[in-house]
Amino acid sequence: MTEQNSQIRIKDIASRANVSIGTVDRVLHNRGEVSEKTRRKVLKIIKELNYHPNILASTLASKKTVLFATLFPQPPSPEGYWNKPLKGVVMRIAELQQYGVATQNFTFSQTDAADFEKQANAVLDVNPDGVVLAPFYIRESRRLVGMLIERKIPFIFIDSELKNAGQLSYVGQDSFQSGLLSGKLLGTITPAGGAIWVIHFAKEMDNQNHLIQRELGFYEWFRQNQPERAVRTLEIPNTDCCDWEKTIDAEFLNQEPGGIFVTNSKVFLMAEYLQKNNISGVRLIGHDLLEKNRNFLESNHVDFLICQRPEEQGYSAINKLFQYVILKKQVEKENYTPIDIVTKENVNYYKDFN
Amino acid sequence: MTEQNSQIRIKDIASRANVSIGTVDRVLHNRGEVSEKTRRKVLKIIKELNYHPNILASTLASKKTVLFATLFPQPPSPEGYWNKPLKGVVMRIAELQQYGVATQNFTFSQTDAADFEKQANAVLDVNPDGVVLAPFYIRESRRLVGMLIERKIPFIFIDSELKNAGQLSYVGQDSFQSGLLSGKLLGTITPAGGAIWVIHFAKEMDNQNHLIQRELGFYEWFRQNQPERAVRTLEIPNTDCCDWEKTIDAEFLNQEPGGIFVTNSKVFLMAEYLQKNNISGVRLIGHDLLEKNRNFLESNHVDFLICQRPEEQGYSAINKLFQYVILKKQVEKENYTPIDIVTKENVNYYKDFN
DNA sequence: CTGAAAGCGCTTACAG
DNA sequence: CTGAAAGCGCTTACAG
Secondary structure, eight states: OEEOOOOOOHHHHHHHHTSOHHHHHHHHTTOOOSOHHHHHHHHHHHHHHTOOOOHHHHHHHHOEEEEEEEEEEOOSSTTSTTHHHHHHHHHHHHHHGGGTEEEEEEEEOTTOHHHHHHHHHHHHHTOOSEEEEOOOSHHHHHHHHHHHHHTTOOEEEEESOOTTSSOSEEEEOOHHHHHHHHHHHHHHHSOTTOOEEEEEOOSOGGGOHHHHHHHHHHHHHHHHHOTTSOEEEEEOOOOSSTHHHHHHHHHHHHOOOSEEEESSTTHHHHHHHHHHTTOOSOEEEEEOOOHHHHHHHHTTSOOEEEEOOHHHHHHHHHHHHHHHHTSOOOOOSEEEOOOEEEOTTTGGGOOSOO | OEEOOOOOOHHHHHHHHTSOHHHHHHHHTTOOOSOHHHHHHHHHHHHHHTOOOOHHHHHHHHOEEEEEEEEEEOOSSTTSTTHHHHHHHHHHHHHHGGGTEEEEEEEEOTTOHHHHHHHHHHHHHTOOSEEEEOOOSHHHHHHHHHHHHHTTOOEEEEESOOTTSSOSEEEEOOHHHHHHHHHHHHHHHSOTTOOEEEEEOOSOGGGOHHHHHHHHHHHHHHHHHOTTSOEEEEEOOOOSSSHHHHHHHHHHHHOOOSEEEESSTTHHHHHHHHHHTTOOSOEEEEEOOOHHHHHHHHTTSOOEEEEOOHHHHHHHHHHHHHHHHTSOOOOOSEEEOOOEEEOTTTGGGOOSOO
């Protein structure tokens, strides 16, 4: 360990400018009450010396706590997808605790837009210094965003975004590109001549822009690379009872597919179906590393899972608020998450954090 | 912004124990000069109150700089692989600058073990508080490690490791598992009946444990899943001139393969070969996202690249030293990097940092 | 063995 | 409009 070498302090600036450190602080933070002349002089010296404030000293002295709020869909179970971004949020907040950063996390029902409104109000009520939200219900999200802008509270979209809505940043996937990749994988591993099915296990396709984009990208790959391949889409809105299996039964009677792409994390439903009906030789790919999906990957019922590092998304979103609100740095506006391919062979090494 | 809520300070401990903060500090840092009785009393209160020191205040007051050293192979060009871990190192160091953390980075020749020794001595000469090293030359690395242990300097292996050599941690890949994955990918996309080649473009296979492990994993996948497939290995030690192409020419005359696995980043050599000789229909996979490899991915000459997030490895290694040396936290001993599959379709979203 | 004081670089009232 | 002082939680000599 050696002595720390010279760092520019506000004291240095003050002495060069023949003012007190209080005055330097005033121009540093645009707190006014400084004559234009001294302001200029101080600013000039700050630039010359390439001054950067010491964040440690600053947060230590200020004794401020900044509060970030998150607003995510409520996961239906402890295994649910939306637990993962939250895990990343909690992780980054723990690291930033010394900086006086805290969060309040809100969740809303995935089936009740009114609940979103209610939770959005709760977010506003805690008067956060920054917000991370999943704009699940478009209209209601726009309303919340309007209020945030009005109050000058920076916000970041996660998972999906409203374009040009005044967000500080977006953290999430590019679903079309992800669909292209799924197309390549399934197209490549499905023997020539085998038909391809795309299955949406989703209630309201209106609010599921991701799934639509994935489907579009998927079809696009085949258009470009295997135009002769038969590709079709099935929509299964309700999987609560077992009627949906009859629909599939009928389809299978008609023609057995060579490969199936499930556009979301419910690929395990299809894997269970194939297993139950003793169907082999059908290639299957889907999304997200849920526990069930992992098991089917390991038992060879699912060939590939496309993943998007949800924990990292949460971590990154909070980190961006931190960079912007505390460190006063600029942040990237669009942050597309890597599109990861997970297989039986690499699943044990697939993790978000090191 | 709201007032920060109560945190336990050493002042609180001091008042409860009826001692001064100086005394608390002495027991906190085992600086001795405290009677056993008061030591016990203070320790008890620290535990009761679940005290955690404020790192910001601590580093601010201490004015210490800690120095980490890195010792990596010298990249042969600015595109070379080893620039990437270094990039991660530089990135994390920049973030930690406020904590008074700095690095000195040393590199050694990949063809001259004596140079390693020389650089190792240079590392010792700067008397670092922690070291990250790639144990490229095994014997010479052992010698360095011995000195580090003697001086009680913690060190982390990156990229490959010596087992049980007293390291604080290892950050790197599991090459066998990575080979398994390569086997699966190539086995799945190569039409039945096509022969598979494994190509090592490497000078001294002795120092290339990674390549051997990848090859073993690769063969293992075929043993388990496609035992009927013809798989063989070619070693091309020297690619500086064009003799190596003649070797390949001869092999092609013998039998055209269905798929080729290049065990390292030199897969672009094979892609160039196929392109130059107008050979199509041969599946090709390899390692690492060099610029050339990226281009061949995009031009469809390379089907998959297996990647290991080298920047993240450098970042993570420095971060682990930081956690251990500054934050006094425990760190994981084995840290296997994710094994990433990169294709034309996801390459633009593949990055190490968000 | 123990305590009181000065200082790290910054922020925050307060006095003028 | 400006400066001087106290304080953030901790560390570091120094005095006793």
